[in-house]
Amino acid sequence: MNSVWIGGEADTGLHERTPYWLNGFVPLAFLLRNANATELPATRGIYKYKASTGKYWYTKGYLPVGEDLAKRNETFESAEAYCNAQHECLGFTFHGNDSAPTAPVPVYFKKESEPVLSAGWNSYVKILAPKPVDALGQVHKYMDYILAHQNTTTGWLGPDDAEKALGNQYWPRSNMLLAMIAYAEAEPAVYDNVTKSMLLYTLEMKRRLETLPLGEWAAARWADLDLSVQWLIEHAPAGHAAELFDLSDTLHRQGTDWEAWFQTLKGGWPHNVNIAMALKSAAVLYRTTINSTLRELSLGRMRNLDRAYGLPTGMFLGDEYLPTPPTRSPSRGIELCGVVEAMFSYSTMFAVFGDTAFADRVERVAYNAFPATWASPRGGDMWAHQYLQAVNEINALSNADPHVWQRDGAAAEMYGLEPNFGCCTANFNQGWPKLANSLIYTAADGGVVVGVYAPVEVSLPNGQGYVSVETSYPFSDTATVRVKAAAALTLYLRIPGWAEEATVDGAPARNGTMHEVACPKGATAVRVDFNPGVRLEMWDNGTVSVHRGALLFSLPLGLNFTTTAHHFGDMAMSNDYQVTPTTPWNYALDVDPAKPHASLEYHFRGYQSGAAPFNHTNWACFITATVRQVPYWKERMNSAASPPESPACVRNGKDVCGPPIQVQLVPHGGTDLRIGEFPVAGTLSSEPLMLGRKGNKNQKTSPT
Template sequence: MFPAIFLISGLAPNKYVPLPLGTVTPKGWLLDQLILQAEGLSGHLAQFWPDVQKSVWIGGGGDGGLHERTPYWLNGIVPLAFLLSNANVTLNPVVGVYKAASPNSRVALNASRTANAKVDCGHMFPSIHDDHKAWAQHGDHKHPLLDVDLLAQVECYIGYILDHQSPEGWLGPDDATDAGAPWGRAYVLLSLAMYAEAKPEAAARVQAAMLQYNLCLYERLQKMPLVSWAQQRWQEMALSVVWLLDRGAAGEHEETMLTLLRLLHTQGSDWEAWFEMGTFPSQAGVRGANNHNVNNAQALKSAAVLYRFTTNASLATLSRTRVEKLDAHCGLPTGMFVGDELIDATHSPSRGIELCGVVEAMYSYTVMFGTFGEVSTLDRAERIAYNALPATWASPKGGDMWAHQYLQAVNQIEAKYNDPHVWTHDGPDAERYGLEPNYGCCTANFNQGWPKFAQNIFWLTPDGGVAVGLLAPAAVTLPPSAGLGHSEISVDTEYPFGDDVTISAKADTAPFPVYVRVPAWASGQGAAAILIEGQPSRDVSALNGTLVVAFVAPVGKTLVATLRLKPALRIEEWAKSGYSVHRGPLMYSLQIAANFTAIAHHYGDDDMSNDYDTDAASPWRFALVANSDDPSATLSFEQRTLTKGAAPFNHSGFPVVVHATVRSLPSWGIVTNAAAEPPASPACASGSCGAPQSVELVPFGSTDLRIGQFPLA
């Protein structure tokens, strides 16, 4: 059974419980990825991007309007800071020449608007927008060395927010007349919750502040019901209330908090009815539910959140069927859906999905797993993390996290300012790689993607065990609240680039079962086996798509087991005549060589914060020579080496490739500056294709420009 802390009266218990922030330590390639994130935009936004550096949340004038960008940023920077602190990572400072942004850049406009704003944390993050003379003394217009101390950033922002809570309990700027204002607080509350988990000495103060805020919100909602983003994202606000109740932190206000949950739901959009419609109309649906891609990505978990305080058993089915309906309507082979601002009834691989939608969907699927225990939702979170998430970053150097897109596409033959463009409801720079293409929301919100993925690797199980739910290298020391003493579990793996996942565990006070997720794709005899030294190999491929007991951790002795996976190549057929190539969790694509042209520079040296226009420098019109029923007849997999310290998702030095045969297809056209939908298969039946030629297909997430969906020759 779960320890009592997770069984507070009034809420249905989660099926699985994630370990609190501060217990997990990333390792291997995952640690490398998190360091790259911190050394890129994540660690430096507080040093130069006005919406964070001079935010209204710390007394400045930036982050106007919805006041959501600093909350978005904190929601990722808090877990990133503590994950890297656990790994004893010290980040290097950045020194470089500051150049003005391009005349049309929003950064230049934001800078002038907020340059003189009051910032109490400003002594920590000197402004590159201050008077030229203030930093010219460093020679050759070099910016002073700035230490990247993520924990200091967290303490500064969290401390300021807590110190400036209003007497009635409101957090942040007072938007007393704005019924949409609660949305801007949702991720501040989640950030506070994670901060309290990682710093037990601060938990009492943080919990009191969160409770005081939610009591204030309860009073305000009586007079001013939710509207707009707050209405559509009610479940994000409900999560902090659930967190308080799960920990018994509501005290005598438990019933009020339960009433607040019901109030948020009744005032919020009815996502259950919306998803059951299955048609996703362009107009507003039930109580403001609509087809905005991020709203839908966040609302994937609404049934899971609702279940916690209603115990309505039908919500588990509604949670599952919405995923199926979204896939059928506009699903993509990366695990995402078409959502170039608004979701649409198309599976076109040239249409995009927003980066905000990617990270929100990843988080939603982990919440859904925790509540209902549907292992398929972890499969989906992993598919998105290992394909869609890294694919939205690019640079001439490759593998870093300084330039992202607002929209990414499965078939992406250029990434630049385009007018006209195939995507809908977004501006002409939405596919450009840069600091804040189209809107800055993704610049702030991307930060949660990798850190929350890392934090959700390990889960407590109902029978007193621990499950390795997401397959990635990390270790965890269980907290006393788990009821297992200071037991330790470690995962060593190069997955998704390797096929073995080694798990070691040692119990502190009593033996406990250690589970591991066997991916759903690991089907067929011998596709998945568990090996323990001195014991016969145990085939678990028939249990694919479930959590399997790997072993029982003994007291005082470390036991080691290996989940050995043998993925088969597979070809998935999609609408619009598209076929995608997969092996294990990775999708493979044809890399298009890219020419990068820097059109603006914002911070650091010439390899750091730039905006780029990116053009194709190699052919891309090809049909794939393959049989979807027998992929291995024409495709072959090669395992190479994951270079230690190299960027895991780099556009060179690929650790894994698929060798394939293609034929040139000159008739594959371009429509509105994007690849037309793949021609009907078989595309070469009329003899219009070129001779067969060999190519390498590489991990989709490693490419800057790509073809991910092919016609078959």
């Protein structure tokens, strides 16, 4: 709210937070407009601002808190009277000394007999009546200020200060450029101005790169910069194509050689977000080089990451950096920034190459890893996220000391406003809006491509009609696609790799392909039935994960939430939480990997329209399974130890596990604490289950 990008003092250093946020918020605001949601409901509350001194203060002017009553030297009693006498004052809080309080203090609201406990403050604050959130108004406030304050001499965008000596000033502007692209495409009135502004900036960047090459962050993330340059090649005023192609080449030449790195996964700077962003580098490079080997390199890098660091959610391990030594332990984490960047990268890879494997991966990450990063006592909201999430997560502690992850802090797995680092607080906003913009594509022949399934309606280019997808996927198994076209066209429907018995209008449709439907002029309706079955995927030491369709199913643990801080709104809103389990977690799955359907039963209750899709109550679907407790599978360093070798219940010729019990496995994205990768129980009479990475002939060894 006080960003240097709009004339304030916050967001220093790399100046990355505001560009991160706008990269998601700009498309979100326009998607809301398209859905006739121009205003969002007001939220009554106060916001805690941490000043550079380390103390908590309320500052009038750029924080929505109203007048700081401490400056009036008012006492508590007169503050109460002052608030009660004014209609616009909803409440107040206080703290009696200059140090940050160590425990929550009350917030007093009018017409409420009891105070609402909240985090500590050290001044009186008048809480003003809330106003509806004008999302588009916020977009215009930021984007118009940034455009109006562009350096008219050089073309530079935003603050221009000392960090440029490191060559990193280019990188945060890659997100600003992506936000500007969304702004230009969604708002025709600003298209020319935004395109001109982007061109002026990129030409200045080209000049600077001659003497100040890309720094480490910018070099690792060159592909995002190049995407914007490529957009300008297609959209900028004529006469600059040669310069922009040259700039594209410079970015690749100065950037990290990801094409070589992904072959071995060794050396370099294995930062998880850099890797997630770099997944698309071969696809981005392909657009200007048309080298057919780049498609195979893209598929290969996905397989290489899966083999060394892969997770059942479709992500790879990266608790800041790739783990050393390499591991696929489901108790290790991946950063939220890495998740949303991987979603965007895989969407870009599908857009360029049209390979269904990339769109399959978009869905796996988007419908499992991404929503699993939030938790709250009521469930289904996005107030509190993790910095790191794990597939097998049995604690989310505010001070996990010791911890199994290597490079991040002791609060990295807790849920809250800003656990560990604030980059994810700003960056997660791109996840859903950019996914929504990556559902439907146009084909080179003018046809329409349904790449990722979700409920959506899209206008075709040049007023040629629309395409809609009616579905509650990924919870349901069907989708109806309707096309209204001004002229005949081809509809391309992605049939996921796991959909081995899919049909389109009752006729078989081969999995892993783009199924073609000829649509004449006028209206066409097509029904896709995915017909998925429950399947197991094999991991290290014979462990398994349970899947059906695009969803991973995990065991949800009972939850004990402890609020450790409050930041905004009422007490159900922006809090920090420590979450611990109230139910056992160390179970082996009692299943025959060759016949999973014999013991895993799927149930579909139906998605309730309007409900939060990934809630931890009223599950739309679940799988009943039989499990047995493994007494020697213990907690290690505040996390679940790596799953024991299968068969887990047979040790030294004895059955060592507890009795069979029935549990519900639920969509992983709705869980807060969970087990998503299990050892197989086995029996004294069963054949050895030492499948490891070779797997079973009927099962896949990795998500790819």
